[in-house]
Amino acid sequence: MADFYETIDVETDGAVCVITLNRPDVLNACNERMTAELAESLDGIARDDGVRCVVLTGSGRAFCAGQDLADLKSQYDSGDLSVLGERLRKGYNPVCLLMHELEKPIIAAVNGVAAGAGCSLALACDLRIVSESASFIEAFVNVGLVPDVGSTFFLPRLVGFGKAMEICFTGDKVSAAQALSLGIANKVVPADELMLASMEFAKRLAAMPTRAIGLTKRLICAAQTNDLTAQLEAEAAAQEAADKTRDHHEGLTAFLEKRKPTFEGK
Numbered sequence: 001m002a003d004f005y006e007t008i009d010v011e012t013d014g015a016v017c018v019i020t021l022n023r024p025d026v027l028n029a030c031n032e033r034m035t036a037e038l039a040e041s042l043d044g045i046a047r048d049d050g051v052r053c054v055v056l057t058g059s060g061r062a063f064c065a066g067q068d069l070a071d072l073k074s075q076y077d078s079g080d081l082s083v084l085g086e087r088l089r090k091g092y093n094p095v096c097l098l099m100h101e102l103e104k105p106i107i108a109a110v111n112g113v114a115a116g117a118g119c120s121l122a123l124a125c126d127l128r129i130v131s132e133s134a135s136f137i138e139a140f141v142n143v144g145l146v147p148d149v150g151s152t153f154f155l156p157r158l159v160g161f162g163k164a165m166e167i168c169f170t171g172d173k174v175s176a177a178q179a180l181s182l183g184i185a186n187k188v189v190p191a192d193e194l195m196l197a198s199m200e201f202a203k204r205l206a207a208m209p210t211r212a213i214g215l216t217k218r219l220i221c222a223a224q225t226n227d228l229t230a231q232l233e234a235e236a237a238a239q240e241a242a243d244k245t246r247d248h249h250e251g252l253t254a255f256l257e258k259r260k261p262t263f264e265g266k
Contacts, residue, residue, distance in 0.1 A: 007023055008021055015052040016199065019054065019057075021059065026068055027058075027062035028059065028063065035094075036091070039098060042099060053202045055107050055109050058118075063110045063122060064115070066117040066118045067117050096121075103217060105126050105217070108121070108125035116137070116138070119139070119151065122136065130188045131194045139171050141169060158182070158183050219234055247261075250263060
């Protein structure tokens with residue numbers, strides 16, 4: 001991973017890597033540089049065995065306000081109306097796929113508004129710990145666009161088909177309390193406790209058998225499209241892989257010796 005980024009901060013605390021979207025003056029709105037840096041950092045995390053859990057959050061008062069439309073102004077002014085599709089294919093979509101395919105848990109610490117593409121980034125995380133003051137807005141319809149960056153994939157799986165339609169059709173704000181009741185948020189905490197709660201959970205996950213968590217993430221994702229026969233075979237293959245890990249043998253030994261296991265993520 002690069003030592004310095006312009007639009008994000010990347011720090012490690014033990015086995016936890018914290019990625020902070022860092023354009024607070026524009027509510028951490030995404031520009032081309034930010035998506036490139038997110039992709040680079042996630043690619044590095046995927047190859048770094050020392051990182052066993054990721055926390056994604058925003059600086060200042062927002063998680064992410066979505067696409068920075070000012071970043072596209074020159075292309076719109078030139079009459080290029082095909083800019084958004086290309087922006088997704090080259091910028092956001094690789095980030096979404098890296099998050100989805102990363103076999104390490106990703107926690108979104110949602111500190112403020114997550115709107116548009118920012119909402120999509122939060123939904124693409126595996127878990128969401130949310131500040132009481134945060135909110136989610138599928139804001140695309142408000143500017144005549146469609147949800148992207150995976151929102152139409154992740155949101156129905158979290159809240160159900162009908163509720164996803166309502167949230168996307170209306171562009172209405174979903175409060176932290178509503179997000180918890182709908183299953184978007186895993187936990188809601190006071191704003192001043194957000195990072196403490198997120199890091200406590202991240203460190204707990206980072207101390208667990210990382211390969212087993214990664215394989216479980218892969219299976220749960222595959223279950224959305226597999227039939228039962230295919231899913232049973234996928235489970236068997238994943239269990240074969242898990243059986244060969246050092247952490248499985250440590251867990252089994254610790255169980256037999258009646259002690260707490262010490263997992264290494266291997």
